[in-house]
Amino acid sequence: MKQFLLKFWSHCVRLTARWPSIASIAPFIPLIVAWWIVTELQIFPRAFLPGPVEVVRSFGSLVYTGILPAYLQDSIVRLAVGTFWGIALGIPLGILVGLSQRARTALWPLLLFFQAIGDIAWLPILVIWFGYGLTTITVVIVYTVIFPVVLNTVLGVRSIPITLHRAAQSLGASRLRILWEVVLPGALPNIVTGLRNGLGYGWRALIATEIIVGTSGIGFLMFDARRSGSVVEILLGMIILGILWYIVDSWILAPIERATGQRWGLVTR
Amino acid sequence: MKDLTIRNLSKTYFDPYAGTNVTAVHDVSLKVEQGEFVCIVGPSGCGKTTILNMIAGFIPHTGGEILVGGRPVKGPGPDRGVVQSFALFPWRTVLENVAFGPKMRGVRKVEREKIAHEFLALAKLTEAAGRYPNELSGGMQQRVGVVRALANEPDVLLMDEPFASVDAQTRMTLQEELTRIWQEKRPTVIFITHDVAEAVFLANRVVALSKGRVLEEIDVDLPRPRSWDALNDDARFKELSGRVLQLVRSA
Numbered sequence: 324m325k326q327f328l329l330k331f332w333s334h335c336v337r338l339t340a341r342w343p344s345i346a347s348i349a350p351f352i353p354l355i356v357a358w359w360i361v362t363e364l365q366i367f368p369r370a371f372l373p374g375p376v377e378v379v380r381s382f383g384s385l386v387y388t389g390i391l392p393a394y395l396q397d398s399i400v401r402l403a404v405g406t407f408w409g410i411a412l413g414i415p416l417g418i419l420v421g422l423s424q425r426a427r428t429a430l431w432p433l434l435l436f437f438q439a440i441g442d443i444a445w446l447p448i449l450v451i452w453f454g455y456g457l458t459t460i461t462v463v464i465v466y467t468v469i470f471p472v473v474l475n476t477v478l479g480v481r482s483i484p485i486t487l488h489r490a491a492q493s494l495g496a497s498r499l500r501i502l503w504e505v506v507l508p509g510a511l512p513n514i515v516t517g518l519r520n521g522l523g524y525g526w527r528a529l530i531a532t533e534i535i536v537g538t539s540g541i542g543f544l545m546f547d548a549r550r551s552g553s554v555v556e557i558l559l560g561m562i563i564l565g566i567l568w569y570i571v572d573s574w575i576l577a578p579i580e581r582a583t584g585q586r587w588g589l590v591t592r
Numbered sequence: 593m594k595d596l597t598i599r600n601l602s603k604t605y606f607d608p609y610a611g612t613n614v615t616a617v618h619d620v621s622l623k624v625e626q627g628e629f630v631c632i633v634g635p636s637g638c639g640k641t642t643i644l645n646m647i648a649g650f651i652p653h654t655g656g657e658i659l660v661g662g663r664p665v666k667g668p669g670p671d672r673g674v675v676q677s678f679a680l681f682p683w684r685t686v687l688e689n690v691a692f693g694p695k696m697r698g699v700r701k702v703e704r705e706k707i708a709h710e711f712l713a714l715a716k717l718t719e720a721a722g723r724y725p726n727e728l729s730g731g732m733q734q735r736v737g738v739v740r741a742l743a744n745e746p747d748v749l750l751m752d753e754p755f756a757s758v759d760a761q762t763r764m765t766l767q768e769e770l771t772r773i774w775q776e777k778r779p780t781v782i783f784i785t786h787d788v789a790e791a792v793f794l795a796n797r798v799v800a801l802s803k804g805r806v807l808e809e810i811d812v813d814l815p816r817p818r819s820w821d822a823l824n825d826d827a828r829f830k831e832l833s834g835r836v837l838q839l840v841r842s843a
Contacts, residue, residue, distance in 0.1 A: 489650050489680035494744055495670030495696040504692075508683040587682040588726025 405464025417476020479513025694745025
């Protein structure tokens with residue numbers, strides 16, 4: 324028995340070494356098994372807590388009817404558009420505030436004030452202004468993404484040692500070159516952190532907004548399922564949210580972090 | 593390479609906490625000939641880094657003038673290479689760091705990498721070319737810093753305690769290496785230190801500084817090439833070091 328367990332263990336270690344993605348799936352296996360056992364034992368009524376098998380089946384039928392792919396696409400496009408504008412506005416603004424004392428004096432109180440008015444708190448007035456449409460959703464996401472990006476960019480720009488600015492200057496770099504060669508790369512680890520936070524908040528804001536103003540999307544799917552009393556679809560929506568975020572974080576954001584801040588020794592591994 | 597003239601240089605700034613004007617540098621005059629190696633030595637707070645920052649153009653001077661090859665200094669520029677603390681770009685490899693100055697001048701990639709390799713070889717850093725600064729030891733980082741400034745071929749090289757943060761053995765090696773490179777390229781060097789032995793070992797001339805004033809200039813007539821093995825027991829070296837030490841301590 325002991326021999327068998329040891330063999331099994333070494334097999335597992337070799338497997339995860341070859342395919343690291345298995346290591347990221349493994350922690351979920353006991354959770355799913357526990358969920359399955361609880362539903363099989365009928366501790367709660369099926370209608371309240373469906374099991375994994377039902378969720379997978381519902382996933383199959385929603386993909387088959389084309390609803391899920393369409394909704395997923397809507398949600399992702401909305402997040403992408405909102406994030407794009409959040410980054411496009413946030414990074415230049417953060418660099419400006421980080422580099423210029425005057426801009427900081429003028430804008431910092433405003434930034435803090437508006438940061439405090441949470442994204443969702445804007446919804447009532449945005450619905451009056453822009454109605455139940457893409458504009459409202461985009462504004463909320465841009466609003467959510469921009470603050471973590473700006474604040475972290477400012478932090479990143481200000482954490483660059485003055486000796487690096489001076490070194491670049493006395494090696495003949497112009498102000499524009501310093502921006503490109505020193506300020507941007509120096510602030511990049513913080514910018515990525517801001518992006519990570521911003522995307523996380525933006526993702527949540529998107530779901531909340533879709534629940535309130537949406538006519539499609541994952542948030543709408545979940546809210547619509549509540550109306551029809553389909554707990555299976557609500558659970559499915561929740562699981563999809565988790566999986567999507569996991570993919571964005573580990574396939575896009577983490578590799579950027581590894582290739583920049585960690586590689587340069589600016590962030591400890 | 594050009595000469596450097598400092599005439600009646602002074603620096604006064606307002607201290608908002610004390611509410612008074614503080615004079616960090618009083619009426620300092622200094623003439624450094626082309627190809628000369630001058631060390632400015634003095635205790636902490638004597639104004640030596642302030643002087644270097646003013647020559648580099650990082651901070652404005654409030655009196656007198658600084659001339660490099662006859663031209664007054666207005667802000668930082670590539671005619672004055674600076675080696676100050678750990679100022680390597682962490683996101684650039686050693687090669688790219690050394691090629692940075694030529695890149696800013698618009699030298700093409702192949703050409704500037706050739707220059708960088710040449711200067712890296714000068715400091716025996718060829719092996720480190722593809723590595724990032726955080727992967728190097730402190731001593732190697734210091735050498736890259738020196739080589740990066742040299743590769744830009746400045747008229748004057750300004751060094752601010754470049755070897756302060758390495759261990760004593762490495763420091764001796766770096767000092768010997770610096771004298772060797774200086775003899776090969778003959779740049780005009782101003783070297784700031786609080787280490788009297790280092791100053792005497794490296795320089796043609798040592799300027800003792802105290803409380804923002806020049807106390808005395810001492811010519812160092814030791815033969816080159818210099819090595820610690822030869823100089824450690826050298827009577828002339830001991831005599832000169834003793835004199836400079838006395839000056840610095842008396843102040």
